[in-house]
Amino acid sequence: MTDQKALHPVYSVTNIQTKVRTLDGVKVTYTSWAKLFKLHAKGYEVLNHIDGTEPPSKDDESYDSWVKIHAIVLQWIYGTLSDDLLVRILDYETTTQKAWNKIQTIFQNNKNSRASSLMHAFTTTTLASCSSLNDYFHKLKDIAEQLSDVDQPVIESRLVLQMVQGLPPEFDTTAQFINQSNTSWDDARDMIDREQRRQAARQQHSAFAAPRTGQTPGIPAPPLPVHPGQQFDQYAYRQNNKGRGRGRGYRGGRGRGRYNQGGY
Known part of the structure; x- marks a missing residue:
């Protein structure tokens, strides 16, 4: 066999x-x-x-x-x-x-011109120019790999530095810690991602916060009460108008007559 x-x-x-x-x-x-x-x-x-x-x-x-x-x-x-x-x-x-x-x-081919174009894209890419944080990370990593294709490799510390520089001011505290601690690319990504989630949670909490002390979140505030003085003035105003109906300004003559038929 x-x-x-x-x-x-x-x-x-x-x-x-x-x-x-x-x-x-x-x-x-x-x-x-x-x-x-x-x-x-x-x-x-x-x-x-x-x-x-x-x-x-x-x-x-x-x-x-x-x-x-x-x-x-x-x-x-x-x-x-x-x-x-x-x-x-x-x-x-x-x-x-x-x-x-x-x-x-x-x-x-055309390594020099491509390297120049890619380096410009690398240094000008920011979080604000990307659709999301993950998109920002992905673009920076891809550009770095393309630079390697044209014999312009980007070391990890340079990649992390550029990632931090492209962040908005609300990440300043995290960015400062990353720069001072010589953090790796993966660890820096995790730190920035956690910071973004923390900020998102804070904003969500603020959206449901009560506008006045003691108000239950999510329940509209009750209308403000009318001041007692305002109620008194309205009453006095009606009383004064009634009194004028019987005075000299009434053409109908005496007493209640037709004046009170007008609703007073």
């Missing part, structure tokens, strides 16, 4: 998009995509198709198997590119190594 050859791990991957995010250069940077792609290529034993390893010769007994696996890895590359990038890379006659190198070239 002959032993059956074990199936190569690459054939167990049915959908590469569930393992490697789509590279678009904006939401997913080249550095992030390349790291994740290499991680899976190593795990599924196909890293030698993109690391410059020479393929086996055509008369080698493993050549046919290598060619099939090679085609699958090339499909992985194509399947994890955005539509714009795919148009630039897709070539029927290319190899996996050539496609991999071409993607690298696209993102590392």
Whole structure:
């Protein structure tokens, strides 16, 4: 009974998009995509198709198997590119190594101009310019990774410093503590996130606070009572008007007459 050859791990991957995010250069940077792609290529034993390893010769007994696996890895590359990038890379006659190198070239061309643009974005990104705190963290991290793509790596302490500088004044106390304690990126993120939640809870509490002492939160304040003097004046006013109805200013003559028919 002959032993059956074990199936190569690459054939167990049915959908590469569930393992490697789509590279678009904006939401997913080249550095992030390349790291994740290499991680899976190593795990599924196909890293030698993109690391410059020479393929086996055509008369080698493993050549046919290598060619099939090679085609699958090339499909992985194509399947994890955005539509714009795919148009630039897709070539029927290319190899996996050539496609991999071409993607690298696209993102590392014009390093100086890209580095200048990215550094400006890095230093001008603030929390106020982002939709949320998480969006702020994500943008700074992505820009830092893109700077690494153009040989301008951002060390962690510089990244933390820039994150703190982009915060509004209400985070000054937390920012000062982070700067003085040489906090790591992850710890600094946690501290800022906790401070934002603390401020949000305080604002929510203030919204339900009573406007006057002794008032129950959430219940409208009762109308202010009318001063007793105001009630007396209104009564006196009505009495004075009644008295005038019987005096000289009434044309109807004497007594109650038609004057009182007017409602007085």
